[in-house]
Structure formats: structure tokens, C-alpha cells
Amino acid sequence: MNNSAKDEPVRSLGDASASAELGRLRDSIDNIDAAVIHMLAERFKCTQQVGHLKAAHKLPPADPAREARQIARLRELAENAKLDPAFAEKFLNFIIAEVIRHHETIARA
Numbered sequence: 001m002n003n004s005a006k007d008e009p010v011r012s013l014g015d016a017s018a019s020a021e022l023g024r025l026r027d028s029i030d031n032i033d034a035a036v037i038h039m040l041a042e043r044f045k046c047t048q049q050v051g052h053l054k055a056a057h058k059l060p061p062a063d064p065a066r067e068a069r070q071i072a073r074l075r076e077l078a079e080n081a082k083l084d085p086a087f088a089e090k091f092l093n094f095i096i097a098e099v100i101r102h103h104e105t106i107a108r109a
């Protein structure tokens with residue numbers, strides 16, 4: 001006879017606590033994702049205002065020197081937080097590219 005019937009109650013208990021933990025972790029992930037979206041929305045509100053300011057004063061949409069300082073700063077923050085700095089840099093560059101696209105649109109309007 002195999003052990004599956006005998007082991008079943010133990011496995012069921014393990015499954016229940018694993019799925020409770022998975023549920024708890026996913027609740028936190030959902031909260032964090034919501035916070036990220038809200039923070040990004042606030043950031044884009046600021047960058048839109050910067051875009052209008054730049055357009056009004058005929059300043060270029062991109063500021064590579066500012067970006068270099070932000071990347072250096074975020075890489076250090078990431079390292080201290082035990083987050084991959086290369087990922088942090090990629091993430092910031094992804095956001096900045098979208099901001100610059102918005103600024104170009106504002107400048108053309």
C-alpha cells in the first residue's frame with residue numbers, strides 16, 4: 001500500500017498554511033503595487049508641470065546632467081536597500097524616457 005492516504009491530513013494542513021501565507025504576501029504585494037501607482041501618478045503630475053515650465057522658457061525636454069545625478073543617487077539608494085542597482089537604473093531610465101516623451105509633446109503643442 002502506498003502512503004498517500006496516510007499522509008493526506010498532514011499535506012492538507014501544509015497546503016492550507018502555505019496558501020494562507022501566499023494570500024498574506026499577495027495582499028502586501030497588492031498594497032505595494034497600489035502605492036507605486038499612486039507615487040508614479042504624483043511624480044508625473046510634477047513632471048508635467050516641469051514640461052510646461054520648460055516649454056514656456058524654451059528649455060530642452062531632456063536634461064542629461066540632471067539624469068546622471070539622479071541615476072548615481074538611485075543606484076546608491078538601491079545598493080543600501082539591497083535592490084539591484086542595475087535594475088534601479090533601468091527602471092528610472094524607463095520612467096524618464098516617458099517623461100521626456102511627454103515634454104516633447106508639450107513643447108510641440
Ligand SMILES: C=C(O[C@@H]1C=C(C(=O)O)C=C[C@H]1O)C(=O)O
Nearest residue numbers: 047050061062063066067096099
Ligand atoms: C523632469 C525633468 O525633465 C526630464 C525628466 C527627468 C525625470 O523624469 O526625472 C529628469 C531630467 C529630464 O531629462 C527635469 O528636467 O527635471
